[in-house]
Structures are given as structure tokens and as C-alpha cells.
Amino acid sequence: MVNPVHLRTLLEVTRRGSFAAAALQLGYTASAVSQQMSALERAAGVKLFERSARSVQPTEAAVVMSRHAAKVLTDIDALLAATSSTYESTHEELRVGIFPSLATYALPRLLRTPAWRDLGLNLKVFVAEPAQTIHGLRTGGELDIALVYQVGQGGLAWPHTVSRQWIGDDNFRVVLPQSWGIRSGSEVSASQLAEMPWIMHHPGTADATVIERLFASCSLHPRVAAYCDDFNASLELAAAGVGAALVPELALQRGTSGVVVLDVPEIRLARSIFALLLNEKQNVQVDLFMDQLSGILRGLSIAPKHQ
Numbered sequence: 001m002v003n004p005v006h007l008r009t010l011l012e013v014t015r016r017g018s019f020a021a022a023a024l025q026l027g028y029t030a031s032a033v034s035q036q037m038s039a040l041e042r043a044a045g046v047k048l049f050e051r052s053a054r055s056v057q058p059t060e061a062a063v064v065m066s067r068h069a070a071k072v073l074t075d076i077d078a079l080l081a082a083t084s085s086t087y088e089s090t091h092e093e094l095r096v097g098i099f100p101s102l103a104t105y106a107l108p109r110l111l112r113t114p115a116w117r118d119l120g121l122n123l124k125v126f127v128a129e130p131a132q133t134i135h136g137l138r139t140g141g142e143l144d145i146a147l148v149y150q151v152g153q154g155g156l157a158w159p160h161t162v163s164r165q166w167i168g169d170d171n172f173r174v175v176l177p178q179s180w181g182i183r184s185g186s187e188v189s190a191s192q193l194a195e196m197p198w199i200m201h202h203p204g205t206a207d208a209t210v211i212e213r214l215f216a217s218c219s220l221h222p223r224v225a226a227y228c229d230d231f232n233a234s235l236e237l238a239a240a241g242v243g244a245a246l247v248p249e250l251a252l253q254r255g256t257s258g259v260v261v262l263d264v265p266e267i268r269l270a271r272s273i274f275a276l277l278l279n280e281k282q283n284v285q286v287d288l289f290m291d292q293l294s295g296i297l298r299g300l301s302i303a304p305k306h307q
Helices: 004-016 019-026 030-044 060-086 100-105 107-111 114-119 130-135 206-217 231-239 284-299
Strands: 049-051 056-058 093-098 122-127 145-151 162-177 197-200 223-227 244-248 259-262 270-278
Touching: 004 019, 004 030, 004 056, 004 060, 004 284, 019 030, 019 114, 030 284, 056 060, 093 100, 093 130, 093 284, 100 107, 100 122, 107 284, 114 284, 130 145, 145 162, 145 206, 162 231, 162 284, 197 231, 231 244, 231 259, 270 284
Parallel strands: 093 122, 093 145, 197 223, 197 244
Antiparallel strands: 049 056, 145 270, 162 244, 162 259, 162 270
């Protein structure tokens, strides 16, 4: 199915002549625009752009699709306006539960984009850990949607009355104290980290269990220097030289100094981010909101932050 958000992006690219110009207008990154256009090409089954190192040129198929896209989007906007007018009292507010790092580094970027303003949604935001926001989705709860994460397959349970939609993945990176003298970009194996002190999650937590199994699979049995479930605290402790830590990319967006971020091939782990939504709350506006948030996540750099 063709995504309406991708059609709107196509219009901007054909109007402005480049991915970069369209990204500037829409509040995306050029990379996110490129990914959206690739997804649209796959969905439509046609080539829309001739790409070169310096420019992108729309094909005839892109020009034709743009003409139809303008009408489709006009119809969608009219539908949303009619829906908003008819159901103003029940649809003007979306109550969203969201975990802290997504609320800190992704949601504000979305709220500053023109694409968000066009949706006409009024968010009421509750920032909390996944277990708390899932509780708010239950019958008579205070939430319509919970944006949560899951590491591995366990640790979370949700009511049967909600649907689940994947939003993106948040990859973990190995963080070392800069004072240890290992340079950014160095090739480091898990065995080289075996004797170093580590900052770990508290034993018995769902995240700790997954990480312990991952470490054991590559014969890494760390010497624990600290137990910490807060990634910001883990970063500060690592910067102070306490030990190495495994930290997701969202938490690295603030660019903490005093640490080196590495990609260790044997230590590959991601937390899956998805939306839990009450079935009766699903509509076009909410679907577009989740797609826009997914686009913001894709636009965030996945490269290690070198200090």
C-alpha cells in the first residue's frame, strides 16, 4: 500500500528538485527523504528518480504520480478536516505514553516539523517507563497509545484489546571511558573487553537477562563495577572512568564528552520500539503520526558519536 506521507514527500521533491531541498521544507533529513522515496518506488513498482552523485532527476513516472498524488492528498486533507469537524470533541486529543529517551530526542524533533502541524492532533504526553504506560492502556486507563521498547522477546505484556505496530530499532553501542586511551573508530573485539570493569543493569531485570546471555554467547563475563538502569547515569559514570557500558543510540544523542563510542561486531543488540494502540483509537491521523515518528527515528544518525 502506498503511504500518504511518502506521496507528500514526492510532491516536495518534484517541486523543489532535490532531496535536500524537500527535506529542509518538510523538516526531515535528506537521508530520510531518500529512504521514503526508495520505499515509494518499491510500493509502486516503478523507478521514480534517476540518481547520480550530484543530483536526482524525476522520471516520467514520478511526474505522472505527482499529479495523482496532489489529488489524493487533497482528498485526504478534506477527509481529515471533515473528521475533525464531525468528531472534534473526541478526536482533538491523543493521549500518548512515551519512554524518556524517545520523549527527549525524537518526539520534540517531530513536533517542530510542518508535517506534524498539518496533522492537527493535540497531544497529551505522559513520560514513563514501558510498564507504566502499558498499565495506562488498560480498560478505563488514561492513555490512547503507548510508545514502548522491548529488548529481546520477554519482559512486557499488554492487553489483548490493543494492536502493536513496529516503529523502529534503537541499536546499542559499547561506550568506554576516554581516559582508557582507546581511540574512536578502533577495532575492538569482545575478548579485549573481557578484563575491563563494566556498568551493568541490575540482575533479574529483563534487559539484564538479555545482555547477560549476549555477553555469554561471546565468552564475555564482565567484572561488574556498578549496577545502573539509567542510561544517562551510565554515560556519566563511564565518562568518569568507572567502566564500560552498553548504551542505546537514543541516549547518545546528547553527545556526552569523556567517552568513546565503539561498534563491537560480536556485541550486536537493539531494543525494538513499537506503538501499542487501543483498537478503537486507530484512524488515519494516528497512523500518520506513527509513520512520521518512524521517519524521525530513521533520520537520526546510527553512526557512533566520536568525541
